[in-house]
Amino acid sequence: MTRKAILTVLTVSALAAASPGKNIDLVTLPARQSVQLTIYNSADVTLVKETRFLTFKQGTNRLQFAWTNTLIDPTSIELRPLEHVDEIEVVSTIFPGQKPQHLIWNVDSTFSGMAKVEVSYFISGLTWQMDYVATCNPAETALTFRGYVRVFNNSGEEFDNAEIRLIVGKINLVEKIADLARRYGIATPKPGAPKYKDLRRKAARQSFDKAAEAAGKGAPMVTAPKRIVKEGLSEYFMFSVPGTETIPNGWSKRMQAIQADDVKFDIVHRVRAYQYGDWPVRFFIFTNDKDHKLGESPLPDGLVRIFRENGRDGLAFLGEQKVHYVPIKAKAEINLGADRLVVYRKRKIKTRRFNFRFRRDTNGREWVIGWDEEQTWNDEIRNYTGKPMTLELRLRFSGDVDFRSEAKTTVFDYRTVETKFTIAAGKTRAYPYSVTIHHGTNAKQTRVKLVGK
Amino acid sequence: MKPTRGISALVAALLLTAVPAGARIKLTALPARDRIEIQLDNGRYTLVEEERIVPLLKSTIKRGNNKVDFSWSNTQIDKNSIQFRPVGIMTGGKVRPIRKVNGQPEVAVINVSYPPNENALLWEVYAADGYAVKVRVSYLIGNLTRLFQYKAVTNKAETQLELRKYIQLHNYSGEDFGNIGVWIGYANRLLDPKSVGQQEDIKMLLYRFAKVPVRKTYTFDWYRFGALNKDKPNASKVLMHYMLTNDKANGLGIVPLEPGKVRIYIQDNRGGQAFLGEDWGKLTPIGSKMRLYVGQARDIVCKRMVEFKETKNVRGNLYNLEVRIRYEIENFKPKAARLDMIEQLNALADKFYPKGRHGDVEWVREGRTSKQIAFSYEYGGASPVLHVDLPARPGDDEKDKAGKPKPVKKTVVKFEFTIKNLWR
Numbered sequence: 001m002t003r004k005a006i007l008t009v010l011t012v013s014a015l016a017a018a019s020p021g022k023n024i025d026l027v028t029l030p031a032r033q034s035v036q037l038t039i040y041n042s043a044d045v046t047l048v049k050e051t052r053f054l055t056f057k058q059g060t061n062r063l064q065f066a067w068t069n070t071l072i073d074p075t076s077i078e079l080r081p082l083e084h085v086d087e088i089e090v091v092s093t094i095f096p097g098q099k100p101q102h103l104i105w106n107v108d109s110t111f112s113g114m115a116k117v118e119v120s121y122f123i124s125g126l127t128w129q130m131d132y133v134a135t136c137n138p139a140e141t142a143l144t145f146r147g148y149v150r151v152f153n154n155s156g157e158e159f160d161n162a163e164i165r166l167i168v169g170k171i172n173l174v175e176k177i178a179d180l181a182r183r184y185g186i187a188t189p190k191p192g193a194p195k196y197k198d199l200r201r202k203a204a205r206q207s208f209d210k211a212a213e214a215a216g217k218g219a220p221m222v223t224a225p226k227r228i229v230k231e232g233l234s235e236y237f238m239f240s241v242p243g244t245e246t247i248p249n250g251w252s253k254r255m256q257a258i259q260a261d262d263v264k265f266d267i268v269h270r271v272r273a274y275q276y277g278d279w280p281v282r283f284f285i286f287t288n289d290k291d292h293k294l295g296e297s298p299l300p301d302g303l304v305r306i307f308r309e310n311g312r313d314g315l316a317f318l319g320e321q322k323v324h325y326v327p328i329k330a331k332a333e334i335n336l337g338a339d340r341l342v343v344y345r346k347r348k349i350k351t352r353r354f355n356f357r358f359r360r361d362t363n364g365r366e367w368v369i370g371w372d373e374e375q376t377w378n379d380e381i382r383n384y385t386g387k388p389m390t391l392e393l394r395l396r397f398s399g400d401v402d403f404r405s406e407a408k409t410t411v412f413d414y415r416t417v418e419t420k421f422t423i424a425a426g427k428t429r430a431y432p433y434s435v436t437i438h439h440g441t442n443a444k445q446t447r448v449k450l451v452g453k
Numbered sequence: 454m455k456p457t458r459g460i461s462a463l464v465a466a467l468l469l470t471a472v473p474a475g476a477r478i479k480l481t482a483l484p485a486r487d488r489i490e491i492q493l494d495n496g497r498y499t500l501v502e503e504e505r506i507v508p509l510l511k512s513t514i515k516r517g518n519n520k521v522d523f524s525w526s527n528t529q530i531d532k533n534s535i536q537f538r539p540v541g542i543m544t545g546g547k548v549r550p551i552r553k554v555n556g557q558p559e560v561a562v563i564n565v566s567y568p569p570n571e572n573a574l575l576w577e578v579y580a581a582d583g584y585a586v587k588v589r590v591s592y593l594i595g596n597l598t599r600l601f602q603y604k605a606v607t608n609k610a611e612t613q614l615e616l617r618k619y620i621q622l623h624n625y626s627g628e629d630f631g632n633i634g635v636w637i638g639y640a641n642r643l644l645d646p647k648s649v650g651q652q653e654d655i656k657m658l659l660y661r662f663a664k665v666p667v668r669k670t671y672t673f674d675w676y677r678f679g680a681l682n683k684d685k686p687n688a689s690k691v692l693m694h695y696m697l698t699n700d701k702a703n704g705l706g707i708v709p710l711e712p713g714k715v716r717i718y719i720q721d722n723r724g725g726q727a728f729l730g731e732d733w734g735k736l737t738p739i740g741s742k743m744r745l746y747v748g749q750a751r752d753i754v755c756k757r758m759v760e761f762k763e764t765k766n767v768r769g770n771l772y773n774l775e776v777r778i779r780y781e782i783e784n785f786k787p788k789a790a791r792l793d794m795i796e797q798l799n800a801l802a803d804k805f806y807p808k809g810r811h812g813d814v815e816w817v818r819e820g821r822t823s824k825q826i827a828f829s830y831e832y833g834g835a836s837p838v839l840h841v842d843l844p845a846r847p848g849d850d851e852k853d854k855a856g857k858p859k860p861v862k863k864t865v866v867k868f869e870f871t872i873k874n875l876w877r
Contacts, residue, residue, distance in 0.1 A: 038727065047728050060647070075602065076716075090658070091645070097624075097652020106647050170749040171730035174714060232787075233727050234611055234719050235693055235750045275686065290849040291858040298752070298785075324682055327752040327785030329846045329861045333684070413687075413758040413779075445763050446805075 033116070036163040038238075039126050039151065041300075042170040046126040051118050056088060056109040063105040065119065072101075076122040079105050087111035127152045128166050130257070130302030132323070134334070136265075136284070138311045143265055143286070147258030147299065149228065149239060161244040168300040168325075169236030228257040230297035237297050260293035269391045271344050279338035280381075280391065288326045299326040304334050342389065343382040350376040357441050370441030379431040383423040394418045397435065400443040402451045405433035414447040484508070487587075488634040491649065493599045493620065496711070498531075502591040504634075506543055509560065509580035518563055519580055524573030527627045529595030536591045537562050537576045543585040554581045597626040599639075601713030602656070603734055605695070605745075609720050611669050616662040616697070618710070622646070622655045640708045665704040668696040670744075671790055673755045676797040687756040691792065695745045699737045710737040715745055752785040753792060753843070760867070762805055770876045774806050777821060777869040783861045784843035794839040795832060802872050809875035816872045823866035841866055 038047040054063070065077060074095060081088040087110045094104040128151045135144045149166055229240040239257055265286035270276060284306065289295040306318040319336040326332045357370035383389050396416045403409070403417055412418040423429045436451075438444065488504035512518045521537065539560040541548035551559050563577040580586070600621050607614040620639055624630070630649040637644040639659060646655045672692045681688040695717070700706040715734040718726040730748045737743040761777040784790050802810045813835040818828075827840040847859035 040728075049725070075714075078604075092647065093656040094646070094648070094650075095654035095656075096650065097654075165727075167727070169751065171728070172732055172746050172748045174731050174733055231722055233609075233721060234607075234729055235748060235752065236727075236729070238721070238727060275683070287858075287860075289858055295849065324684060325751045327754070328787075330754070330783070330785050335684070411760060413760060414762045444766075447762055 038165040071124040073122040083115040130300040132304040143263040145260040150254040152252040164241040166239040280342040282339040341384040400438040401448040402436040492638040499597040521576040531593040534593040603715040674795040676800040693750040774872040819869040821869040
């Protein structure tokens, strides 16, 4: 810590015979025992929990909590006894009008002595994200897979020795912290304004300062990457960094969270012009399970960068893609983009029009108002990858369409058909089919229908 | 009360002597408030009840009755709501009930006068003798409002939660209710906040419901949320809710649960609590259900495909629309779950046969609908809810016949129906 900015003050006052209006007659500043930051990446919110030992007397105890110039959500601040739980009760929380960043707890205690308490609240200003690096062997059969969590400290302030927990999942928040701060009389500027950023920095600094105080002498020397502990909570997963962490001013810290070697994967090519464009795209697909040396936790959203060993101690960059959350036992599908070694050519062989319908006008002339158009196609797939490949093909149509093919084809949805091929290395495969499109008054539906061969 | 602050609820006992009309001679005491109750039952109006000991002189023909003056400023008091209620007579430090003397109560309010252009009123009070009378002055006051907040902590299995209901008082009424004997009344509770100062917010625990059974639901609603992302164009969000029932069988049922923010925590594996999310709880009367949106469940993946649709001509421009929807659902959670899928058939008809329906759709279920779907209609007949039970994901050591890890079961169900009588 280069600067100390203690913004939070916790004071304890014993109320003399609960007499109102009495000034504080005993003030202590109990030391923090620990600070824990739980950072959510789906919303700009960090849950700060600090523990302290407070001395209570029997009867009513008055505790004061104050903060300045920070984006703390006042409605979130809570005091919770961790010891003598049944004997200590927070009777009321008072937010004095004249001191906006200030509250007073009236705590009734039937116990006299020291007890551990937890003070928790939400602040704005810390973020984390996930990214992955996957390196495949030259034969493209197995991956070395690493996942990293990166905690960002853009506050302009350092922090030391805080316990860090990261929540994977999309929580629901109904109000933003800055809005809540405003509501309680704290003038906060609009997001993006320099003043707002300054407040965010201060908010983060506050928690950092606590963190700095918490561990005191710092963490022991670390000789290997920490093994992040993962545990499921409801629909979410929590990544806990063992021990405490220090992130210097303006830095972010990236820590290894997932490690798996020899992750076997499948390569699948897909043609879905409506989704990926005209060219076949290549996917690396593996399952997030124990069999693939993974499955300890879901894979949170993050960017995956794929490399391939070139056999000369070097690497080739194959591509990158943002993957969305992959549950345990679900398949991770990484799109490497268009593969120029696989060619898909659409080839229309023949067009025929028939089933004409006419409208006769008052002069006796006839006008075409409906017809059918039969298109015969023989699409071609060429595999230059040097090994057998699997191709999944989906074709989407609009209008009233009858679809015929000798190849096994199924309906994916009412306007899309799908089929799957395996093609040997260096070979070409044809996909013959015909479609009959009903036009004008002949069009009765908007759907594709599989009809006989 | 601090008269110097300009928030002047002023009570005076007056003795009217033979004075000219219009002259109000304020003679004696400013009896302090002994107790104040702020009643917050009504969401629109807040009732303040002040308890004071007012010395009254014996009413005689010569002296007339007692006059009690009550005035205020800078406070939004509803003048017509003010009441003066004698509740007892102090004798030897104790309160005794008001009795009748010669068929008349010992103390009685005769009338109330409202002086012009003043925030004041004057009670004429009869007293059979000289008494120290305990009275309650009550009135409706503005800008003294309340809101409710909730904190729910679920157990790890998410089957039961502890629900705390808090009341938060905002005192922007302009009145300082001091530090002595202030009580906040709500329903059957009377809370002691110690003091209620000006511009203060006071949050207090109102109820603690220790064991409230909770049911977790998973909901898929294609027409509300659309595609999940460009990589999964047929999947959509699965939302997680907690359902509580506000009745005694479910650990609640004492009071309605008023609207308020509910913050939800879960017990973590180390004896602490982790924040799960928050939602606005809607007004939940006794016997009704509260539904709280907690967040997105990303371990249940549901894809929805319209597998088949055709219009069938009935006559002229009258058509039926035949539709079959296929759902492919995977549960990656280690626990079995039930997915509720909402089908909005009005929206579906608008997409496939625009401007063809005239009010809610008329529809019938057809034979190829999967038998494992259970139907309910809590959102109305045009928005059936399809319930499908999903098995838990296989364990890490479970193998299929080929000795490979058993994959997550893909549950495929179909909903086939005909929307009848569409025309345009």
